[in-house]
Amino acid sequence: MSWSSADIPDQRGRVAVVTGANSGLGLETARQLAARGAHIVLAARNQHTARAAVASIESEVPGASLEIISVDLGVQTSVREAARRITAGHPRLDLLINNAGVMAGSEARTVDGYERQLGVDHLGHWTLTGLLLPNLLGAADPRVVTVTSMARHLGQELDKANPHLTGRYDPWRAYGQAKLANFHFALGLHRLFGSTGVRAASLVAHPGAARTNLTTATVQDSGTALTARLLDHATGTLGQSAKAGALPQLRAATDPAARSGELYAPLLVGRGRPVSRPILRRIHTDRAIDTLWEVSERETGVRIDESTLLTSGDSR
Structure with a gap:
């Protein structure tokens, strides 16, 4: 069955935190959730583009309930301050x-x-999620949706001794590692929710080959004409718009039929309607999740485990 933004249920009374909501997939996600009545916390580093995003949403959704929280996911102190402000202003959070x-x-x-990529894409979100969990677990149907990428297939599980690829850096290997970390984080959070019995869901989504400001910047910064042409072809010819690319994460966040642990992605991988796709569990997935947890807790000092979940308010 086809699914579109018209299928998003009424979101009135719900609070959604969207990181990177100032542009691309995040902006389209915030726009559609606001159109269904959710209060949107636009968590973004660039305040100029965040204000422009608010103006853009308000022009299409008069009366939209929006606020901006400044956060630089590449700076742990900034993430902690953003989490402090969000939790102080919203005792209950429904979506992250x-x-x-x-x-x-x-x-x-x-x-x-x-x-940089592991720090922003994964470790920043690890800390933010960990600090927001107490408020999320106070909601009736809390969901955490983490966005990965097809590029996760280029990555390998974290090396405990060298997670930052010192002396072994390759831009696409590093990106693949970061997006694989996102994937394993979502699955690990799902595993943890299940083992503790908390009423929460963790889902993962990828946008296919969506043409956004992120891919455009990557084309410009790719370093070689061949890479630039390949990226431009993949997103321009084989891919889809940011509006379409946001649908998998929107479905994961709002579809009543979506279940914790599921992956939502375009039907044709690079483009198409958002569908639940099978997760090919390899024999080392649990080991990779355990390694991710060990490295993430060590690097950030933020614990996400059974003890922290079970002491997070009325979460059961």
Whole structure:
């Protein structure tokens, strides 16, 4: 059965946090949720584009309930401050959509010393999710949706001794590792929710080959004309718009039939209507999740485990 933004249920009374809501997939996600009545927390680093995003949404959705929270996912202190502000303002959160990210590009480190893509795409979201969980678990039907990518197939599970690829950096390997971390994070959170019996869902989504500001910037920063042509062809010819690319994460976030642990993606991989796709569980998936948890807790100091869930308010 076809699914579109018209199928999003009434979201009035619900609070949704969307990272990277100032552009691309995040903006389209925020726009559609606002149109269904949700209060949207636009969590974004660039405040100028965040204000432009608010204006864009308000022009299409008069009376939209919106607020901006400044966050730089590449700076752990910024993530912690954003989480503090969000939890102070919203004792109950219904949706967290871990959407923001950076793609490929030259080697760089965050201020905390993380490889930039792992730091922004995964570790920033790890900390944000961990700190928002108490408020999420107070909702009736809380969901965490983490956005991955087809590029996860280029990645390998984290190396405990060298998660930041020191001396072994390749932009696409690093991006693949970060997006595989997103994938394993969603599955690990689902596993944890199940083992503790909390009423919460963790789902994962990917947009296919969506043409967004992120892919455009990657084309411009790819370094070679061949890579630029290949990326441009993949997103322009084989892919789809940001509006269509946002549908998998919107379905994961709102479809009453969606279940924790599911992956939502375009029907034709790169493009098409959003559908639940099978997750091919390899024998080492649980080991990779365990490694991700160990590295993430070590790097950030934020624990996400049974003890933290079971002490997070009335979550059962």
